[in-house]
Amino acid sequence: MSESSEQVQKAARLWHEHLHAPFPAGLRGAEFGDADMVLLDADTAGCVLTWLNSGGALDPKRIRILQRCIEDLNRVIPQITEPAGTQYYERLRQLALLVSRTLSSAK
Numbered sequence: 630m631s632e633s634s635e636q637v638q639k640a641a642r643l644w645h646e647h648l649h650a651p652f653p654a655g656l657r658g659a660e661f662g663d664a665d666m667v668l669l670d671a672d673t674a675g676c677v678l679t680w681l682n683s684g685g686a687l688d689p690k691r692i693r694i695l696q697r698c699i700e701d702l703n704r705v706i707p708q709i710t711e712p713a714g715t716q717y718y719e720r721l722r723q724l725a726l727l728v729s730r731t732l733s734s735a736k
Contacts, residue, residue, distance in 0.1 A: 636731045637685060643724045644677060653714035661705040669705070670718075673698040673725050680728045687732060695732075699725045 656666040676695040680687050687695065702722040709715045 636727055637681070640677065640724060640727045640731075641681060643720060643727070644681060647674070647717075647720055647724065650717055650720070653711060653717050655711050656709070656714045656717075661708045664701045664705050666705070666718075669698060669701050670721060673702070673721050677724045677728055680732075685731055687728070692732060695725055695729060699729060 652667075652670065659666045672694055676687060676691045676698065679691055699722065702718060702725060706715060706718050706722060709718060
């Protein structure tokens, strides 16, 4: 199995977990700096889902969105105080980083 297909399988497993995890109720409507937590979740998930559905590709606009999401996730995760919220957004960050790394290595 190639490294890229292993990455896709790992991302698919994380995505499955993410889809079945309830959104942390305490973070609904929460903002950290300029990052709205619901929008951060939606933007990141949209990029990951597009990447999964397109066989590991993202257009330049979504690559920029994904990079911004990673920066936001890196900044906000340390500010989340509830364990379920930390776990939820840490998994989302892992997904975003996984997608970003595969895009970088494909160049």
